Amino acid sequence: MFEPVLDGRALTFRPQGDGVVDDQTSSTWKALGQAVDGPLSGARLTPVTHLSTFWFAWSSFHPDTRVLR
Numbered sequence: 001m002f003e004p005v006l007d008g009r010a011l012t013f014r015p016q017g018d019g020v021v022d023d024q025t026s027s028t029w030k031a032l033g034q035a036v037d038g039p040l041s042g043a044r045l046t047p048v049t050h051l052s053t054f055w056f057a058w059s060s061f062h063p064d065t066r067v068l069r
Contacts, residue, residue, distance in 0.1 A: 001047065001048040001050050002033040002045035002046060002047055002048060003045060003046040003047075003048055004045065005045075005046075006040065006043055006045060009024065011023070011024055012024070013029065016028070018030075019031065019036070021038075022035075022040070025038055025039045025040050026038055026039075027039055027040035027041065027043075029045075033045035033046075033047060
């Protein structure tokens with residue numbers, strides 16, 4: 001996961017081939033957040049810290065977690 005902003009400019013992406021292309025410059029991006037072709041080639045997006053886990057694992061270590069609807 002990456003912040004879709006580069007130098008203060010918001011980017012939007014669409015899948016293409018083995019990566020994604022940004023709609024603003026048509027640069028090609030790989031899964032690791034680096035542009036590999038186009039005007040932004042060599043640029044890197046800032047990673048977003050996140051956690052993917054199963055509910056049963058989370059709730060075992062954090063029993064006071066509240067679930068909101």
